Amino acid sequence: MSDFRSKQFKRPTMYDVARLAGVSQPTVSRVLSAGNAGDASALISDETTQRVLDAVNKLGYRPNVVARSLRTRRTFTVAMLIADLSNGFYHPMARAVQDVARQHNYEVLISNSDHIYENERHFCDIVLGSGVDGVLMVPIHLSSDELSQYVDRAHIPFVALAEHIKHPHIDLVWVNDHRATYEGTRWLINKGSHQKVGFIGVSDDLPPGPRRFDGFTRAMNDAGLQVDPRFIKIGDFTLESGKKAARSLIEGGELPTAIFAINDLMAIGLILTLQDAGYRVPEDVAVIGFDDIPEASIVRPALTTLAQNPRDIGEKMAEMLFERIENPNSTERRVYESHCHLIVRDSA
Amino acid sequence: MSDFRSKQFKRPTMYDVARLAGVSQPTVSRVLSAGNAGDASALISDETTQRVLDAVNKLGYRPNVVARSLRTRRTFTVAMLIADLSNGFYHPMARAVQDVARQHNYEVLISNSDHIYENERHFCDIVLGSGVDGVLMVPIHLSSDELSQYVDRAHIPFVALAEHIKHPHIDLVWVNDHRATYEGTRWLINKGSHQKVGFIGVSDDLPPGPRRFDGFTRAMNDAGLQVDPRFIKIGDFTLESGKKAARSLIEGGELPTAIFAINDLMAIGLILTLQDAGYRVPEDVAVIGFDDIPEASIVRPALTTLAQNPRDIGEKMAEMLFERIENPNSTERRVYESHCHLIVRDSA
């Protein structure tokens, strides 16, 4: 059997390759990095190149990237923190980031905060020591000041999907969800001439909370409507919290005739629970969501929603990041707005 | 402004801390690793410990994990390859792995193959050089022989979610989906006394393909039923491929009265397209799936399905891996079977 897992086992190094090929260790290094860099290719004779390559194959040599990183101070790895791996909104975003990263020969370290504050901090703590070359993140709880402290010590490029981050060295992608909420609400009101419109939001200390509630409120006021506190519920982005909001609404006696939910998962929870209680969507209660996750096309009636463009978001974040990584001296701060658009289906 | 991104910037090292504290660099190392190891704590005087810690804080020093890894040959990172980030089945699994990893002070590098062969190979290539301390993976296309070649050269523990991997050094978690399919099919047949039962599978060169088709076939035969090739369709695990299978079935003219889909996503695509074409589920066609992803509870009728236990799978894989990492000499191969159970909802 092989020497698997024996403590004594030692991976072949450049020295081993060099000895076998009858050259010096730095020569091996040059041969191998000629492929990457592309410029130094002429510095090595074809003959020794061949001998080295043969030795590499014979030994099954693989460069030790840890040693390389120590020397070059680059890990060719970026870290990404997203808020919820299980939320369909983030998949295309993560995928897009990985696609761009691969074009640049980078790996992506994905982490998941589950919307939990401590996890966001833990991620930043890890990142500070980990040697990654750049960071993409969706800070939900982290304030601009807290994040700034990390960035000031990390000395690597950061890109965030956020609106509330002010640090001059953090590039931003953001979504004008205030406007989207405003226009979505207005569309919803006009669509059915609704008078009583509800809202399922999230706590005010989460960044999208106040913004989207304000967009909603303004649209209501501009339509001459009052926001009725009985129809305002707070969730936490999850399906279950949407169901809970629906139960709370039903127990309250009177129902609004239309509801704006600030994400699809809660909107779907709402629909499911409303239907289980015998209400028809959209006839009794119209529902509109936010995100356009895959489940929005599965629920019946299919969910009308404000679609974000997570692929665009991920691509732009990654492109901004790699531009910084490859050009560390460009100084102006970049901010990119990714747009929303309404997708009309059957729930409103 | 800070020296952010200036090429000249140098993170403080142990030498800087040592100089500031008036001690030698190894002393700093000892102070800092006292917290981790726990044993060496008595070796340093309280006074110098304090001085060192003060210097650390003052400089904002963070250990360079790349250098540490080079020295210790441990990265405290494991890599995980899953087949599809966007498939709800894998979330609890990834989450469970991360939870276990955190208990061991490990980070998890998540990668996504998208069911693509080249990506599985790329992952293994990266892993070989990356210095991770262990690997968890879901090999879909990779054959036992191919994977074995990587493992023989990697000299780190591997754990796979698979049945077809034979290598004596790869620990396995597996699901007896042959039996689950058999029993699910039998239940389906009995439930509605069905005579014509369809099957949505995947290509034979994907490991679950033949196993589940065989389980289906046996159950049919044991019930005295013939497998009708007109009712057998091949998909690729995606919702869209389920829809396509349904369209193909509908165009075929005659429909089965019950269909077994080997995953939930295809089952849901089936239901949606069937309903759009005017068929009732389960009255006209009963449908059963496999996995119990969150969407199974969203679709109406709610999907009857064979639930896997991804949290259990992830936990066991991680536990096996860390046992190997922490005890490299234990030699016997571990194999764990994670069980399925039927969840009866409304689609069958």
Next chain:
DNA sequence: TTGTATGCGTTATCAT
């Protein structure tokens, strides 16, 4: 209890 010296496996700067 602490300091000195060495090496982990690379890349980079000199030479030659």
Next chain:
DNA sequence: ATGATAACGCATACAA
């Protein structure tokens, strides 16, 4: 075109 040598930041054997 290639070889000798140093350095990246840390942990550890050994000396004191």
